[in-house]
Amino acid sequence: MELVSPSIGLVFWTLVTFLFLLLLLRKFAWKPILGAIHDRERSIETALASAEHAKDEMQRLTNENEQLLKEARAERDKILKEAKELKDQIVNDAKKQAQTEGAKLIETARHEIETQKAAALDEVKNQVATLSLEIAEKILRKQFEDKDKQQALVGDLLKEVKLN
Amino acid sequence: MYLSYILNSKKIALGAIFALFFAFVTSEVSAQDSANAVPEMVVKEVNPEHAEEKFDPAVTILEHIGDAHSWHLWGHTSLHLPVILYTPAGIEIFCSGEFLNEHHESRDYTGKYHTYRNVAEHIKIVGTDGNIDEAASAQIIDLSITKNVAAMLISVAVILLIFISVAGTYKKRANKAPKGLQSWVEPIVIFVRDDIAKPNIGYKYERFMPYLLTVFFFIWVNNLMGLIPIFPGSANVTGNIAVTFVLSVIVLIIVNINGNKYYWGHIFKPDVPWWLLPIMWVVEITSVLSKPFALMIRLFANITAGHIIVLSLISLIFIFKTLAMAPVSIAFVLFMDILELLVGFLQAFIFTMLTALFIGTAIEEHHH
Numbered sequence: 001m002e003l004v005s006p007s008i009g010l011v012f013w014t015l016v017t018f019l020f021l022l023l024l025l026r027k028f029a030w031k032p033i034l035g036a037i038h039d040r041e042r043s044i045e046t047a048l049a050s051a052e053h054a055k056d057e058m059q060r061l062t063n064e065n066e067q068l069l070k071e072a073r074a075e076r077d078k079i080l081k082e083a084k085e086l087k088d089q090i091v092n093d094a095k096k097q098a099q100t101e102g103a104k105l106i107e108t109a110r111h112e113i114e115t116q117k118a119a120a121l122d123e124v125k126n127q128v129a130t131l132s133l134e135i136a137e138k139i140l141r142k143q144f145e146d147k148d149k150q151q152a153l154v155g156d157l158l159k160e161v162k163l164n
Numbered sequence: 165m166y167l168s169y170i171l172n173s174k175k176i177a178l179g180a181i182f183a184l185f186f187a188f189v190t191s192e193v194s195a196q197d198s199a200n201a202v203p204e205m206v207v208k209e210v211n212p213e214h215a216e217e218k219f220d221p222a223v224t225i226l227e228h229i230g231d232a233h234s235w236h237l238w239g240h241t242s243l244h245l246p247v248i249l250y251t252p253a254g255i256e257i258f259c260s261g262e263f264l265n266e267h268h269e270s271r272d273y274t275g276k277y278h279t280y281r282n283v284a285e286h287i288k289i290v291g292t293d294g295n296i297d298e299a300a301s302a303q304i305i306d307l308s309i310t311k312n313v314a315a316m317l318i319s320v321a322v323i324l325l326i327f328i329s330v331a332g333t334y335k336k337r338a339n340k341a342p343k344g345l346q347s348w349v350e351p352i353v354i355f356v357r358d359d360i361a362k363p364n365i366g367y368k369y370e371r372f373m374p375y376l377l378t379v380f381f382f383i384w385v386n387n388l389m390g391l392i393p394i395f396p397g398s399a400n401v402t403g404n405i406a407v408t409f410v411l412s413v414i415v416l417i418i419v420n421i422n423g424n425k426y427y428w429g430h431i432f433k434p435d436v437p438w439w440l441l442p443i444m445w446v447v448e449i450t451s452v453l454s455k456p457f458a459l460m461i462r463l464f465a466n467i468t469a470g471h472i473i474v475l476s477l478i479s480l481i482f483i484f485k486t487l488a489m490a491p492v493s494i495a496f497v498l499f500m501d502i503l504e505l506l507v508g509f510l511q512a513f514i515f516t517m518l519t520a521l522f523i524g525t526a527i528e529e530h531h532h
Contacts, residue, residue, distance in 0.1 A: 004405050006409045007306065007406050009305070009308055009310065010231060010310065010312055010406035010407065011409060014411075015410050018414070020320075021323065021324070025378050029330070030374040032334050032335055033330060034353070034357070037334075037353065037357075039339060040339050043339045
Protein backbone atom coordinates (compact mmCIF):
# COMPACT_ATOMS: atom_id res chain seq x y z
CA MET A 1 0.00 0.00 0.00
CA GLU A 2 3.02 2.23 0.47
CA LEU A 3 3.38 2.13 -3.31
CA VAL A 4 -0.10 3.46 -4.09
CA SER A 5 -0.46 6.10 -1.37
CA PRO A 6 0.67 9.46 -2.72
CA SER A 7 2.82 11.46 -0.31
CA ILE A 8 1.79 15.05 0.22
CA GLY A 9 5.31 16.39 -0.15
CA LEU A 10 5.75 14.88 -3.60
CA VAL A 11 2.28 15.97 -4.67
CA PHE A 12 3.11 19.52 -3.63
CA TRP A 13 6.49 19.63 -5.34
CA THR A 14 5.21 17.97 -8.49
CA LEU A 15 2.42 20.49 -8.74
CA VAL A 16 4.78 23.42 -8.19
CA THR A 17 7.41 22.05 -10.56
CA PHE A 18 4.98 21.14 -13.29
CA LEU A 19 3.17 24.48 -13.24
CA PHE A 20 6.51 26.30 -13.14
CA LEU A 21 7.71 24.24 -16.11
CA LEU A 22 4.49 24.84 -17.98
CA LEU A 23 4.64 28.61 -17.50
CA LEU A 24 8.33 28.89 -18.36
CA LEU A 25 8.11 26.67 -21.41
CA ARG A 26 4.97 28.37 -22.64
CA LYS A 27 6.58 31.78 -22.53
CA PHE A 28 10.15 30.96 -23.53
CA ALA A 29 9.90 27.81 -25.63
CA TRP A 30 6.54 26.85 -27.07
CA LYS A 31 5.51 30.29 -28.18
CA PRO A 32 8.67 31.01 -30.20
CA ILE A 33 9.02 27.42 -31.44
CA LEU A 34 5.43 26.97 -32.57
CA GLY A 35 5.39 30.51 -33.95
CA ALA A 36 8.57 29.91 -35.92
CA ILE A 37 7.32 26.58 -37.26
CA HIS A 38 4.05 28.21 -38.22
CA ASP A 39 5.82 31.10 -39.94
CA ARG A 40 8.13 28.75 -41.77
CA GLU A 41 5.22 26.64 -42.98
CA ARG A 42 3.51 29.81 -44.13
CA SER A 43 6.56 31.06 -45.97
CA ILE A 44 7.03 27.68 -47.66
CA GLU A 45 3.39 27.70 -48.67
CA THR A 46 3.67 31.24 -50.01
CA ALA A 47 6.85 30.36 -51.86
CA LEU A 48 5.22 27.34 -53.43
CA ALA A 49 2.16 29.37 -54.40
CA SER A 50 4.26 32.13 -55.94
CA ALA A 51 6.34 29.55 -57.81
CA GLU A 52 3.13 28.12 -59.19
CA HIS A 53 2.01 31.60 -60.10
CA ALA A 54 5.31 32.33 -61.81
CA LYS A 55 4.99 29.09 -63.73
CA ASP A 56 1.53 30.10 -64.90
CA GLU A 57 2.76 33.55 -65.84
CA MET A 58 5.64 32.00 -67.75
CA GLN A 59 3.23 29.72 -69.57
CA ARG A 60 1.04 32.68 -70.39
CA LEU A 61 4.00 34.66 -71.74
CA THR A 62 5.16 31.73 -73.81
CA ASN A 63 1.71 31.32 -75.22
CA GLU A 64 1.55 35.00 -75.98
CA ASN A 65 4.91 34.91 -77.73
CA GLU A 66 3.87 31.95 -79.78
CA GLN A 67 0.68 33.71 -80.75
CA LEU A 68 2.64 36.79 -81.77
CA LEU A 69 5.04 34.69 -83.76
CA LYS A 70 2.18 32.96 -85.49
CA GLU A 71 0.56 36.26 -86.32
CA ALA A 72 3.82 37.66 -87.65
CA ARG A 73 4.27 34.61 -89.80
CA ALA A 74 0.76 34.94 -91.15
CA GLU A 75 1.35 38.61 -91.86
CA ARG A 76 4.53 37.85 -93.71
CA ASP A 77 2.82 35.18 -95.76
CA LYS A 78 0.04 37.57 -96.57
CA ILE A 79 2.45 40.30 -97.64
CA LEU A 80 4.40 37.88 -99.80
CA LYS A 81 1.23 36.65 -101.40
CA GLU A 82 0.06 40.14 -102.13
CA ALA A 83 3.42 41.03 -103.62
CA LYS A 84 3.30 38.00 -105.82
CA GLU A 85 -0.19 38.83 -106.98
CA LEU A 86 0.85 42.37 -107.69
CA LYS A 87 3.81 41.19 -109.68
CA ASP A 88 1.70 38.77 -111.66
CA GLN A 89 -0.77 41.46 -112.39
CA ILE A 90 1.91 43.88 -113.51
CA VAL A 91 3.44 41.29 -115.75
CA ASN A 92 0.06 40.38 -117.15
CA ASP A 93 -0.83 43.97 -117.76
CA ALA A 94 2.47 44.58 -119.48
CA LYS A 95 1.99 41.53 -121.61
CA LYS A 96 -1.47 42.54 -122.60
CA GLN A 97 -0.42 46.06 -123.39
CA ALA A 98 2.49 44.83 -125.45
CA GLN A 99 0.20 42.52 -127.32
CA THR A 100 -2.26 45.29 -128.12
CA GLU A 101 0.52 47.59 -129.08
CA GLY A 102 2.08 44.97 -131.31
CA ALA A 103 -1.26 44.15 -132.95
CA LYS A 104 -1.80 47.78 -133.61
CA LEU A 105 1.66 48.15 -135.16
CA ILE A 106 1.15 45.11 -137.30
CA GLU A 107 -2.20 46.50 -138.47
CA THR A 108 -0.62 49.82 -139.39
CA ALA A 109 2.20 47.99 -141.16
CA ARG A 110 -0.20 45.88 -143.14
CA HIS A 111 -2.24 48.89 -144.12
CA GLU A 112 0.90 50.65 -145.26
CA ILE A 113 1.95 47.59 -147.15
CA GLU A 114 -1.45 47.41 -148.81
CA THR A 115 -1.27 51.11 -149.76
CA GLN A 116 2.28 50.74 -151.00
CA LYS A 117 1.29 47.63 -152.92
CA ALA A 118 -1.66 49.41 -154.56
CA ALA A 119 0.55 52.37 -155.41
CA ALA A 120 3.16 50.05 -156.85
CA LEU A 121 0.59 48.17 -158.91
CA ASP A 122 -0.75 51.47 -160.31
CA GLU A 123 2.77 52.42 -161.20
CA VAL A 124 3.30 49.08 -162.90
CA LYS A 125 -0.04 49.42 -164.80
CA ASN A 126 0.91 52.90 -165.99
CA GLN A 127 4.34 51.69 -167.05
CA VAL A 128 2.79 48.71 -168.89
CA ALA A 129 0.29 51.00 -170.67
CA THR A 130 2.99 53.44 -171.69
CA LEU A 131 5.23 50.59 -172.83
CA SER A 132 2.39 48.96 -174.77
CA LEU A 133 1.59 52.23 -176.56
CA GLU A 134 5.21 52.79 -177.40
CA ILE A 135 5.50 49.23 -178.61
CA ALA A 136 2.28 49.54 -180.62
CA GLU A 137 3.45 52.85 -182.10
CA LYS A 138 6.77 51.35 -183.02
CA ILE A 139 5.06 48.33 -184.61
CA LEU A 140 2.63 50.46 -186.49
CA ARG A 141 5.36 52.75 -187.70
CA LYS A 142 7.27 49.74 -188.95
CA GLN A 143 4.15 48.33 -190.69
CA PHE A 144 3.37 51.46 -192.58
CA GLU A 145 6.88 52.38 -193.73
CA ASP A 146 6.31 50.94 -197.35
CA LYS A 147 3.46 51.93 -199.77
CA ASP A 148 2.59 48.52 -201.04
CA LYS A 149 1.78 47.30 -197.67
CA GLN A 150 -0.40 50.34 -196.98
CA GLN A 151 -2.23 49.66 -200.27
CA ALA A 152 -2.69 46.00 -199.47
CA LEU A 153 -4.11 46.92 -196.12
CA VAL A 154 -6.47 49.44 -197.58
CA GLY A 155 -7.42 47.01 -200.22
CA ASP A 156 -8.20 44.35 -197.53
CA LEU A 157 -10.17 46.79 -195.52
CA LEU A 158 -12.14 47.78 -198.57
CA LYS A 159 -12.78 44.18 -199.42
CA GLU A 160 -14.15 43.61 -196.08
CA VAL A 161 -16.41 46.63 -196.45
CA LYS A 162 -17.74 45.35 -199.80
CA LEU A 163 -18.73 42.08 -198.40
CA ASN A 164 -20.74 43.82 -195.83
CA MET B 165 -15.68 1.60 -19.83
CA TYR B 166 -12.63 3.82 -19.56
CA LEU B 167 -11.18 1.51 -16.94
CA SER B 168 -10.70 -1.06 -19.69
CA TYR B 169 -7.64 0.91 -20.76
CA ILE B 170 -5.92 -0.37 -17.66
CA LEU B 171 -6.68 -3.99 -18.37
CA ASN B 172 -5.81 -3.64 -22.01
CA SER B 173 -2.27 -2.63 -21.24
CA LYS B 174 0.09 -5.47 -22.01
CA LYS B 175 2.56 -4.07 -19.56
CA ILE B 176 0.12 -4.62 -16.74
CA ALA B 177 -0.28 -8.24 -17.81
CA LEU B 178 3.48 -8.59 -17.82
CA GLY B 179 3.64 -6.90 -14.46
CA ALA B 180 1.07 -9.31 -13.09
CA ILE B 181 3.08 -12.31 -14.25
CA PHE B 182 6.15 -10.90 -12.61
CA ALA B 183 4.24 -10.10 -9.47
CA LEU B 184 3.26 -13.78 -9.25
CA PHE B 185 6.81 -14.84 -9.88
CA PHE B 186 7.92 -12.33 -7.34
CA ALA B 187 5.44 -13.51 -4.72
CA PHE B 188 6.71 -17.04 -5.24
CA VAL B 189 10.33 -16.00 -4.77
CA THR B 190 9.48 -13.87 -1.76
CA SER B 191 7.53 -16.58 0.00
CA GLU B 192 10.37 -19.02 -0.56
CA VAL B 193 12.87 -16.57 0.80
CA SER B 194 10.72 -15.80 3.83
CA ALA B 195 10.32 -19.55 4.42
CA GLN B 196 14.08 -19.80 4.53
CA ASP B 197 14.10 -16.74 6.70
CA SER B 198 11.93 -18.34 9.35
CA ALA B 199 14.10 -21.47 9.30
CA ASN B 200 17.20 -19.66 10.43
CA ALA B 201 15.56 -16.65 11.94
CA VAL B 202 17.13 -16.87 15.34
CA PRO B 203 20.81 -16.94 14.41
CA GLU B 204 20.28 -14.17 11.94
CA MET B 205 18.65 -11.87 14.40
CA VAL B 206 21.69 -12.38 16.59
CA VAL B 207 24.10 -11.60 13.79
CA LYS B 208 22.20 -8.50 12.88
CA GLU B 209 22.31 -7.19 16.38
CA VAL B 210 26.03 -7.77 16.76
CA ASN B 211 27.00 -5.89 13.63
CA PRO B 212 24.19 -4.94 11.29
CA GLU B 213 26.49 -3.22 8.77
CA HIS B 214 29.07 -5.85 8.03
CA ALA B 215 27.25 -9.12 8.52
CA GLU B 216 26.10 -10.91 5.43
CA GLU B 217 22.42 -10.20 5.55
CA LYS B 218 19.83 -12.40 4.03
CA PHE B 219 18.94 -10.78 0.72
CA ASP B 220 15.27 -9.97 0.41
CA PRO B 221 14.50 -8.82 -3.15
CA ALA B 222 11.06 -7.49 -2.22
CA VAL B 223 12.48 -5.06 0.31
CA THR B 224 15.32 -4.01 -1.96
CA ILE B 225 13.08 -3.46 -4.94
CA LEU B 226 10.43 -1.55 -3.05
CA GLU B 227 13.18 0.58 -1.56
CA HIS B 228 14.53 1.33 -5.03
CA ILE B 229 11.23 2.23 -6.61
CA GLY B 230 10.05 4.18 -3.58
CA ASP B 231 11.00 7.66 -2.52
CA ALA B 232 13.87 8.49 -0.15
CA HIS B 233 15.30 11.43 1.74
CA SER B 234 18.79 10.76 0.49
CA TRP B 235 20.02 9.78 -2.93
CA HIS B 236 22.23 6.72 -2.80
CA LEU B 237 25.23 7.13 -5.10
CA TRP B 238 27.60 4.21 -4.36
CA GLY B 239 28.78 2.22 -1.35
CA HIS B 240 28.25 4.36 1.71
CA THR B 241 28.13 7.57 -0.28
CA SER B 242 24.76 9.22 -0.55
CA LEU B 243 23.57 12.64 -1.52
CA HIS B 244 21.77 13.89 1.57
CA LEU B 245 18.80 15.94 0.49
CA PRO B 246 17.18 18.66 2.58
CA VAL B 247 14.29 17.74 4.86
CA ILE B 248 11.56 20.36 5.07
CA LEU B 249 8.90 19.74 7.68
CA TYR B 250 5.81 21.79 8.22
CA THR B 251 4.91 21.32 11.88
CA PRO B 252 2.20 23.15 13.80
CA ALA B 253 5.00 24.84 15.72
CA GLY B 254 6.78 26.11 12.61
CA ILE B 255 8.82 25.07 9.61
CA GLU B 256 11.81 22.86 10.24
CA ILE B 257 14.60 22.55 7.68
CA PHE B 258 17.64 20.31 8.08
CA CYS B 259 19.82 17.91 6.15
CA SER B 260 18.73 14.31 5.90
CA GLY B 261 22.34 13.34 6.69
CA GLU B 262 21.51 14.24 10.30
CA PHE B 263 19.67 10.93 10.54
CA LEU B 264 22.98 9.08 10.23
CA ASN B 265 25.91 9.14 12.62
CA GLU B 266 29.56 8.93 11.55
CA HIS B 267 29.31 5.12 11.30
CA HIS B 268 26.35 5.37 8.93
CA GLU B 269 23.96 4.09 11.56
CA SER B 270 20.56 5.63 11.90
CA ARG B 271 19.93 7.99 14.76
CA ASP B 272 17.34 10.53 15.87
CA TYR B 273 17.73 14.19 15.11
CA THR B 274 16.62 16.89 17.50
CA GLY B 275 15.52 19.98 15.68
CA LYS B 276 14.17 23.31 16.85
CA TYR B 277 10.77 22.02 17.89
CA HIS B 278 10.88 18.22 18.12
CA THR B 279 13.08 15.18 17.92
CA TYR B 280 12.65 13.31 14.61
CA ARG B 281 13.28 9.78 13.49
CA ASN B 282 13.37 8.43 9.93
CA VAL B 283 11.16 5.33 9.94
CA ALA B 284 11.38 3.75 6.48
CA GLU B 285 11.60 7.21 4.88
CA HIS B 286 8.69 8.54 6.92
CA ILE B 287 9.70 11.28 9.34
CA LYS B 288 8.14 10.68 12.76
CA ILE B 289 8.25 12.71 15.94
CA VAL B 290 9.93 10.95 18.86
CA GLY B 291 8.38 11.65 22.22
CA THR B 292 10.32 12.29 25.41
CA ASP B 293 10.05 8.62 26.34
CA GLY B 294 12.05 7.61 23.21
CA ASN B 295 9.00 6.15 21.47
CA ILE B 296 7.29 7.51 18.40
CA ASP B 297 4.54 9.99 19.14
CA GLU B 298 1.98 8.99 16.47
CA ALA B 299 -0.47 11.79 17.30
CA ALA B 300 2.17 14.49 16.87
CA SER B 301 3.63 12.70 13.81
CA ALA B 302 0.27 12.83 12.07
CA GLN B 303 0.30 16.62 12.31
CA ILE B 304 3.57 17.24 10.49
CA ILE B 305 3.61 17.64 6.74
CA ASP B 306 6.72 16.38 5.02
CA LEU B 307 7.62 18.79 2.21
CA SER B 308 11.17 17.53 1.85
CA ILE B 309 13.14 17.68 -1.35
CA THR B 310 13.20 13.92 -1.71
CA LYS B 311 15.01 11.83 -4.29
CA ASN B 312 12.02 12.01 -6.62
CA VAL B 313 11.68 15.77 -6.23
CA ALA B 314 15.38 16.24 -6.90
CA ALA B 315 15.26 13.92 -9.92
CA MET B 316 12.22 15.77 -11.20
CA LEU B 317 14.02 19.10 -10.81
CA ILE B 318 16.98 17.74 -12.77
CA SER B 319 14.64 16.57 -15.54
CA VAL B 320 12.95 19.96 -15.56
CA ALA B 321 16.34 21.65 -15.82
CA VAL B 322 17.19 19.37 -18.76
CA ILE B 323 13.89 20.16 -20.46
CA LEU B 324 14.28 23.90 -19.94
CA LEU B 325 17.85 23.79 -21.20
CA ILE B 326 16.89 21.92 -24.34
CA PHE B 327 13.80 23.86 -25.28
CA ILE B 328 14.88 27.35 -24.38
CA SER B 329 18.09 26.87 -26.37
CA VAL B 330 16.08 25.45 -29.27
CA ALA B 331 13.71 28.42 -29.07
CA GLY B 332 16.79 30.66 -29.34
CA THR B 333 17.90 28.77 -32.45
CA TYR B 334 14.46 29.29 -33.97
CA LYS B 335 14.74 33.04 -33.42
CA LYS B 336 18.22 33.13 -34.93
CA ARG B 337 17.40 30.95 -37.90
CA ALA B 338 13.95 32.21 -38.80
CA ASN B 339 12.49 30.63 -41.96
CA LYS B 340 15.49 28.37 -42.41
CA ALA B 341 15.73 24.59 -42.31
CA PRO B 342 16.23 23.21 -38.77
CA LYS B 343 19.75 22.40 -37.61
CA GLY B 344 21.34 20.43 -34.77
CA LEU B 345 19.20 19.98 -31.67
CA GLN B 346 16.45 21.90 -33.41
CA SER B 347 16.08 19.20 -36.06
CA TRP B 348 15.79 16.59 -33.31
CA VAL B 349 13.11 18.52 -31.44
CA GLU B 350 11.07 19.77 -34.38
CA PRO B 351 9.73 16.42 -35.64
CA ILE B 352 8.55 15.56 -32.13
CA VAL B 353 6.89 18.93 -31.64
CA ILE B 354 5.22 18.55 -35.03
CA PHE B 355 4.27 14.98 -34.13
CA VAL B 356 2.53 16.24 -30.97
CA ARG B 357 0.83 18.97 -32.98
CA ASP B 358 -0.20 17.01 -36.09
CA ASP B 359 -0.75 13.52 -34.70
CA ILE B 360 -1.93 14.21 -31.16
CA ALA B 361 -3.49 17.66 -30.90
CA LYS B 362 -5.03 18.29 -34.33
CA PRO B 363 -6.87 14.99 -34.89
CA ASN B 364 -8.19 14.76 -31.33
CA ILE B 365 -8.99 18.36 -30.48
CA GLY B 366 -9.86 19.84 -33.85
CA TYR B 367 -9.40 23.38 -34.99
CA LYS B 368 -9.17 24.82 -31.46
CA TYR B 369 -6.01 22.83 -30.79
CA GLU B 370 -3.65 25.81 -30.54
CA ARG B 371 -4.80 26.84 -27.09
CA PHE B 372 -3.84 23.45 -25.64
CA MET B 373 -0.51 23.03 -27.42
CA PRO B 374 1.70 24.43 -24.60
CA TYR B 375 0.10 22.11 -22.05
CA LEU B 376 0.22 19.04 -24.30
CA LEU B 377 3.84 19.62 -25.28
CA THR B 378 4.86 20.24 -21.69
CA VAL B 379 3.14 17.14 -20.34
CA PHE B 380 4.53 15.03 -23.19
CA PHE B 381 8.12 16.07 -22.69
CA PHE B 382 7.81 16.07 -18.89
CA ILE B 383 6.67 12.44 -18.87
CA TRP B 384 9.05 11.33 -21.57
CA VAL B 385 12.17 12.93 -20.13
CA ASN B 386 11.34 11.64 -16.65
CA ASN B 387 10.74 8.16 -18.06
CA LEU B 388 14.11 8.24 -19.82
CA MET B 389 15.92 9.65 -16.79
CA GLY B 390 14.43 6.80 -14.75
CA LEU B 391 16.15 4.30 -17.05
CA ILE B 392 19.63 5.65 -16.29
CA PRO B 393 20.88 3.41 -13.46
CA ILE B 394 23.30 5.95 -11.93
CA PHE B 395 23.06 9.34 -10.28
CA PRO B 396 21.17 11.88 -12.41
CA GLY B 397 18.67 9.15 -13.24
CA SER B 398 17.51 6.05 -11.39
CA ALA B 399 14.63 7.72 -9.56
CA ASN B 400 11.18 6.34 -10.26
CA VAL B 401 9.51 9.72 -10.81
CA THR B 402 6.75 8.91 -13.30
CA GLY B 403 6.29 5.55 -11.55
CA ASN B 404 5.30 7.33 -8.38
CA ILE B 405 1.60 7.59 -7.74
CA ALA B 406 1.93 11.14 -6.35
CA VAL B 407 3.38 12.43 -9.62
CA THR B 408 0.84 10.67 -11.82
CA PHE B 409 -1.87 11.82 -9.42
CA VAL B 410 -0.92 15.47 -9.93
CA LEU B 411 -0.70 15.06 -13.70
CA SER B 412 -4.11 13.45 -13.89
CA VAL B 413 -5.70 16.01 -11.57
CA ILE B 414 -4.43 18.69 -13.95
CA VAL B 415 -6.05 16.74 -16.81
CA LEU B 416 -9.31 16.57 -14.85
CA ILE B 417 -9.25 20.34 -14.27
CA ILE B 418 -8.31 21.26 -17.85
CA VAL B 419 -10.92 18.96 -19.39
CA ASN B 420 -13.74 20.13 -17.14
CA ILE B 421 -13.09 23.87 -17.17
CA ASN B 422 -13.07 23.69 -20.96
CA GLY B 423 -16.20 21.57 -21.17
CA ASN B 424 -18.88 23.31 -23.24
CA LYS B 425 -22.66 23.12 -22.89
CA TYR B 426 -22.86 19.94 -24.98
CA TYR B 427 -20.38 18.23 -22.70
CA TRP B 428 -22.26 19.18 -19.55
CA GLY B 429 -25.60 18.58 -21.24
CA HIS B 430 -24.48 15.07 -22.06
CA ILE B 431 -23.60 14.49 -18.42
CA PHE B 432 -26.66 16.05 -16.76
CA LYS B 433 -29.34 15.76 -19.44
CA PRO B 434 -28.66 12.59 -21.38
CA ASP B 435 -31.34 11.22 -23.72
CA VAL B 436 -32.93 8.82 -21.27
CA PRO B 437 -36.32 8.57 -19.52
CA TRP B 438 -36.46 11.04 -16.60
CA TRP B 439 -36.51 8.38 -13.91
CA LEU B 440 -33.16 7.04 -15.15
CA LEU B 441 -31.49 10.43 -14.75
CA PRO B 442 -30.16 9.95 -11.18
CA ILE B 443 -28.49 6.71 -12.21
CA MET B 444 -27.08 8.39 -15.30
CA TRP B 445 -25.66 11.20 -13.19
CA VAL B 446 -23.78 8.69 -11.08
CA VAL B 447 -22.56 6.85 -14.17
CA GLU B 448 -21.51 10.02 -15.98
CA ILE B 449 -19.73 11.51 -13.01
CA THR B 450 -17.93 8.22 -12.46
CA SER B 451 -16.90 8.33 -16.09
CA VAL B 452 -15.61 11.91 -15.72
CA LEU B 453 -13.49 10.85 -12.76
CA SER B 454 -12.43 7.49 -14.11
CA LYS B 455 -10.80 8.96 -17.22
CA PRO B 456 -8.03 10.79 -15.35
CA PHE B 457 -7.95 7.96 -12.82
CA ALA B 458 -7.13 5.54 -15.63
CA LEU B 459 -4.40 7.90 -16.82
CA MET B 460 -2.93 8.02 -13.33
CA ILE B 461 -2.91 4.25 -12.86
CA ARG B 462 -1.66 3.48 -16.35
CA LEU B 463 1.41 5.66 -16.20
CA PHE B 464 2.23 4.68 -12.62
CA ALA B 465 1.78 0.96 -13.23
CA ASN B 466 3.68 0.84 -16.51
CA ILE B 467 6.73 2.65 -15.28
CA THR B 468 6.78 0.95 -11.88
CA ALA B 469 6.35 -2.46 -13.53
CA GLY B 470 9.32 -1.75 -15.78
CA HIS B 471 11.50 -0.78 -12.81
CA ILE B 472 10.36 -3.83 -10.86
CA ILE B 473 11.17 -6.17 -13.72
CA VAL B 474 14.64 -4.73 -14.22
CA LEU B 475 15.37 -4.84 -10.48
CA SER B 476 14.00 -8.39 -10.21
CA LEU B 477 16.28 -9.53 -13.00
CA ILE B 478 19.26 -7.93 -11.27
CA SER B 479 18.14 -9.49 -7.97
CA LEU B 480 18.40 -12.93 -9.54
CA ILE B 481 22.19 -12.66 -9.24
CA PHE B 482 21.89 -12.11 -5.49
CA ILE B 483 19.17 -14.72 -5.01
CA PHE B 484 21.22 -17.43 -6.68
CA LYS B 485 24.42 -16.02 -5.15
CA THR B 486 26.42 -16.85 -8.24
CA LEU B 487 28.17 -14.78 -10.82
CA ALA B 488 27.11 -17.30 -13.45
CA MET B 489 23.67 -15.77 -13.29
CA ALA B 490 25.06 -12.36 -14.29
CA PRO B 491 25.14 -12.87 -18.09
CA VAL B 492 21.57 -14.12 -18.05
CA SER B 493 20.42 -11.20 -15.92
CA ILE B 494 22.31 -8.71 -18.02
CA ALA B 495 20.90 -10.10 -21.25
CA PHE B 496 17.38 -9.87 -19.90
CA VAL B 497 17.95 -6.42 -18.40
CA LEU B 498 19.33 -5.21 -21.72
CA PHE B 499 16.23 -6.49 -23.45
CA MET B 500 13.98 -4.90 -20.83
CA ASP B 501 15.83 -1.59 -21.02
CA ILE B 502 15.30 -1.46 -24.78
CA LEU B 503 11.66 -2.31 -24.25
CA GLU B 504 11.48 0.41 -21.59
CA LEU B 505 12.88 2.96 -24.04
CA LEU B 506 9.88 2.20 -26.20
CA VAL B 507 7.49 2.12 -23.25
CA GLY B 508 8.85 5.44 -21.98
CA PHE B 509 7.94 7.09 -25.27
CA LEU B 510 4.70 5.16 -25.64
CA GLN B 511 3.41 6.11 -22.19
CA ALA B 512 4.21 9.78 -22.76
CA PHE B 513 2.40 9.52 -26.09
CA ILE B 514 -0.62 7.68 -24.66
CA PHE B 515 -0.98 10.08 -21.75
CA THR B 516 -0.81 13.10 -24.06
CA MET B 517 -3.05 11.55 -26.68
CA LEU B 518 -5.75 10.55 -24.22
CA THR B 519 -5.59 13.99 -22.62
CA ALA B 520 -6.06 15.51 -26.08
CA LEU B 521 -8.93 13.10 -26.73
CA PHE B 522 -10.66 14.05 -23.45
CA ILE B 523 -10.22 17.75 -24.22
CA GLY B 524 -11.54 17.06 -27.71
CA THR B 525 -14.71 15.43 -26.40
CA ALA B 526 -15.19 18.23 -23.87
CA ILE B 527 -15.00 21.04 -26.43
CA GLU B 528 -16.63 19.22 -29.33
CA GLU B 529 -19.47 21.09 -31.01
CA HIS B 530 -22.53 18.98 -31.73
CA HIS B 531 -24.73 19.70 -34.68
CA HIS B 532 -27.97 17.86 -34.14
